[in-house]
Amino acid sequence: MKAPAFDYVRPSDIGGVLAALQGGHAMAKVVAGGQSLLPMLNLRLARPTLLIDIARIDALRTIDDRGTSVRIGAAITHAELEDRDIAGCAMLRTVATGIAYRSVRNRGTIGGSLVHADPAADWPLALAALGATIIVEGKSGNRAVPADSFMRAAFQTRITDDEIVVAVDVPKLSPAARTGYYKFCRKTGEFPEASAAAVFDPVSRRARLYVGALSGPPQPLDNLATTIAENGITAITEAAVAAAVDPIAGHDPAERRMRRAAVMRALKDVFAS
DSSP: OOOOOOEEEOOSSHHHHHHHHTSSOSSEEEESSOTTHHHHHHTTSOOOSEEEEOTTOGGGSOEEEOSSEEEEETTOBHHHHHSOOOTTOHHHHHHHHTSSOHHHHTTOBHHHHHHHTOTTOHHHHHHHHHTOEEEEEETTEEEEEEHHHHEEETTEESOOTTOEEEEEEEEOOOTTOEEEEEEEOSSTTSOOSEEEEEEEETTTTEEEEEEESSSSSOEEOHHHHHHHHHHGGGGOOHHHHHHHHGGGSOSOHHHHHHHHHHHHHHHHHHHHO
16 A cells, blocks of 8 residues: 655754644654654554654764763664664663664664554663663653653553654663563564563662563563562572563463563573673
8 A cells, every 4th residue: 555645844953853743734743764654654554644754863863972871862773773882781782683674673763663662662671671761852842751651552652742752861781780682573573472671780789670562561570670689590480480470461371471481581691691
């Protein structure tokens, strides 16, 4: 199918984007790589009257080291994170490398993935586990939204119609930190059936474990993460993982098993690194 008719603008700065969003179009959509939005247009699942292209705005295409964190512009592509070794944020490269195919990674952006808010996507899960913050800009200025509460539900976020995501702040991990990330896919390039992400940093006393690819936002397994941080690998048992995962994994036995296994394998990554 072909996309419905729409107007198109390419502002040169963020101010132009915000002006376009407030320009009176009944349905304006921001697009960067288009890897999520354009298929929805062609299937007519989305019918914007205006597309606002932000892919060439320089302010959205920077990666800044801020000492204890790294600020990543919303229009940075998955491939740019795959190709770059960012000190203290090695997990970003691991996650980016596993997203779909290289052709998708060349155009898809971290900001676009977050705003699309597909529950099976990689960045909402990984950034929640890393304790990242999403920077949102609107007519009243900037505001910061924790990544673990940015997604309200499937394909719904906490930004309003006149705001855009401009960056992601990712706190750096210490050299002693260990991370794990695992996802079940039927074949390479597809969205996962189950996924999990783990971050343990003894220096910052950070212990975060999330399960993803649910019907809504990624869910934390805080009690299990704390127990593992206190007791190490001996706390990782099938019974402990099942007790943490099953209440949020749904009623399908196969889905429960996949989600338990995703968590176990993410934790295996942690203790193997």
